[in-house]
Amino acid sequence: MSRVAVVTGASSGIGAATARRLAAEGFHVLAAARRTDRLTDLVTEITAAGGAATAVACDVTSDESVAGLARAAQQAPGSVALLVNNAGGARGLDPVESGSVADWQWMYDVNVLGTLRVTQALLPALESSGAGTIVVVSSTAGFTVYEGGGGYTAAKHAQTAIAGTLRLELCGRPVRVIEIDPGMVRTDEFALVRFQGDADRAGAVYAGVAEPLVAEDVADCIAWCATRPQHVNVDRLVVRPLAQAAQHKVHRTS
Ligand SMILES: NC(=O)c1ccc[n+]([C@@H]2O[C@H](COP(=O)([O-])OP(=O)(O)OC[C@H]3O[C@@H](n4cnc5c(N)ncnc54)[C@H](OP(=O)(O)O)[C@@H]3O)[C@@H](O)[C@H]2O)c1
Secondary structure: OOEEEEEEOOOOHHHHHHHHHHHHOOOEEEEEEOOHHHHHHHHHHHHHOOOEEEEEEOOOOOHHHHHHHHHHHHHOOOEEEEEEEOOOOOOOOOOHHHOOHHHHHHHHHHHHHHHHHHHHHHHHHHHHOOOEEEEEEOOHHHOOOOOOOHHHHHHHHHHHHHHHHHHHHOOOOOEEEEEEEEOOEEOOOHHHHHOOOOHHHHHHHOOOOOOOEEHHHHHHHHHHHHOOOOOOOOOEEEEOOOOEEEOOEEOOOO
């Protein structure tokens, strides 16, 4: 029987790369996000490469939509062994003094409550697989704050808290919890979403950085952690580009 992996936020960036990589590792991937046209293209690509995947429309901020994802997982051809909570993102770079409450709300809803909802919905299936793995894609922002990042770092700290708490609560049960904390990753949409489509501001994030991480680098980390023997639990993996020694210490050539 094949192993099923559910990846949220699979329509772009790290989620799409993770879906491709897990399919190459032999998982049947349930690729979930709101933009189904992109998911359909991804599934076609994975299938053409010899893998197996199914597109599932899912908004992680909706109970009903996440219940639909859980139903799709039940019907998938195999046992649900892996959940990658990847859907998320940042909005704005404003100081706390003037940050938008709506932006903070969005970041909490998607990153934190999205992870909570999907994890709750899929935990029974992961546990009954006898060898489940939950990956939480948090961030270096999950343990470091930076100016202008209050809303995002608050959300990622909370997501990190979910991962740590869940690992304690599941101790003794057959589900491991892995937290992935990437630093700077150049994906097509992350910075564009943060700056509401302002390509100049988005481009400036990576300006002069020779080699930021790319989505495939993070997918590689996720796949490595998730394919260790089941008794090996990589609690937390922090990964940054060589040019980024810390959140505030980035080597730029221009
Ligand atoms: N890029 C970085 O520098 C970086 C660094 C550290 C951590 N991360 C984290 O890595 C994850 C992926 O980031 P990325 O760079 O790949 O960003 P991205 O390209 O903007 O992808 C975000 C994904 O989340 C999905 N999403 C957003 N809202 C959703 C919702 N309500 N329901 C379901 N899916 C939703 C989007 O799909 P739809 O819009 O189609 O729903 C998209 O597939 C995020 O959690 C991010 O915080 C990124």
